[in-house]
Amino acid sequence: MSDRRPLDRSPTEETRRRNWLAIALATIVMMFSYFAYAAAFVGTEDEPDQVILAYVGLALALAPFVFVVLAFVSHNADAPRRVLWAMGLLMVVGVSLGVVSPVLGAVAGFAVGGAVTLDQPPVDGVMRWRLAAAGFTVVYTLVLLWVVTPAGVFTGGLLPLLMLGFADEYAMWKSERDAA
Numbered sequence: 001m002s003d004r005r006p007l008d009r010s011p012t013e014e015t016r017r018r019n020w021l022a023i024a025l026a027t028i029v030m031m032f033s034y035f036a037y038a039a040a041f042v043g044t045e046d047e048p049d050q051v052i053l054a055y056v057g058l059a060l061a062l063a064p065f066v067f068v069v070l071a072f073v074s075h076n077a078d079a080p081r082r083v084l085w086a087m088g089l090l091m092v093v094g095v096s097l098g099v100v101s102p103v104l105g106a107v108a109g110f111a112v113g114g115a116v117t118l119d120q121p122p123v124d125g126v127m128r129w130r131l132a133a134a135g136f137t138v139v140y141t142l143v144l145l146w147v148v149t150p151a152g153v154f155t156g157g158l159l160p161l162l163m164l165g166f167a168d169e170y171a172m173w174k175s176e177r178d179a180a
Contacts, residue, residue, distance in 0.1 A: 012122060075119055086116050103152070111137050115134055118164055121168055130167045132167065
């Protein structure tokens with residue numbers, strides 16, 4: 001017989017653990033969608049301004065699964081509705097900022113959609129910090145796209161959902177600090 005006992009975690013710790021797992025898994029799915037989308041705008045040697053619609057289709061087909069993984073792995077109680085909201089935000093925000101750069105639009109869309117979809121820890125101000133993290137991610141990616149384009153493209157594939165996790169960590173830390 002094993003002498004192992006189940007870990008007793010507080011609701012905040014359990015939410016934190018599930019959210020980071022959801023972020024890790026959803027980031028993998030997001031990378032497939034994001035890089036397919038980015039590749040669609042590279043063009044070919046013959047036509048450098050051509051958009052490869054097959055890659056755009058692949059990216060859009062994979063995008064809902066990013067939000068499905070975020071919502072259901074993090075145990076968001078309102079998961080189906082939040083996934084639909086996230087897809088709408090991805091389209092609206094992605095098209096709006098996609099005028100500046102299609103990749104930047106995807107970064108913003110995934111960040112804002114993820115902020116809505118990921119389960120919220122039981123502390124105040126989480127959404128405000130998530131949206132601030134999404135804004136920071138967009139600005140940071142934009143600067144990298146201007147200065148070092150490959151780094152900006154790569155960063156856009158990794159950072160949006162990770163920054164939501166860091167925003168949650170900060171909100172929880174701030175809440176614990178203020179309570180003490």
